[in-house]
Amino acid sequence: MTIYFYHLKDAYGDFSNFSRHGFWLDNYYWPTVEHYYQAHKFLGTAYDALGHRIRTAPTARAAAQLGRDPTYPVRQDWEQVKQQVMWRALVAKFTTHAALRQLLLATEEEDLVEDSPVDSYWGCGRDRQGHNYLGRQLMYLRYCLRHSIPLPNEFRGWPLSQG
Template sequence: MTIYFYKAEAAYGCFSNFSLHGIYLQGQYWPTVEHYYQAQKFVGTPDVAMTAVIQLAPTPMKAAALGRDRDRCIRSDWEQVKYPIMCQAVLTKFLCHPEIQGVLLATGEVELVENSPTDYYWGCGADRTGQNQLGNILMGVRQEIRERLLLGCQP
């Protein structure tokens, strides 16, 4: 069995980076994982001021649009750091919100797939041949939380 997710307001919407589950990272509050992720593109660049603009964006959709602005200078190492940045943000989200941590753990061993019709890196793409990196991260986070619980640690 496979669980497909995409829209924050749909079934399993808490798996979406657009879900309204804020996180604290790097000593700051971010309204969603999407806000944090998009802002990290500008760390250490001439457009570093965009991090604050994105952090204050009224919606995750607006944060995504700001982060995808092709007229801005993103960090030169973005392709190397985007995956670990996403891992950290998603893990933080599920550690900080017990109600959605329970949803994630309740999926057991089921494959999780971001059913994005346009994203072939984070999602599966329109023809489901994409890399599904967000689904892979979620399955890894699910396993990490399980292991922490088995060790008697706070997740």
């Protein structure tokens, strides 16, 4: 049975990047994965201050809005690094919070799908034919945790035969 997640109030809502499970990474505290992901579009660029503003945004929704503001160009290599940015945040989130790690492991071998109706890259999109990279990264993380594989610094693809 496939496990779909998206809304925070749902059974697996804690898998969402908007869940308030903060973590320390890169010498800063990040309230959510969304804060980390959106800020890294700008950190180290001419818009570094925007990245720090995103980090301290009051909510994940506010962080997402700031990070998606078309007024500011994202870093030039964003398309090449965004999966690694997400991976680092997910590893930090799920290794910081034991209850989350247990929830992830309790999903056994089920497929995990971010049921986003608007995002066919990280989620499955409206037609459920999207890439579901968030679900893939979570399944890879679950696999590494379950088999006590040292967590790699980068996402290598899921299923493993692809990466």
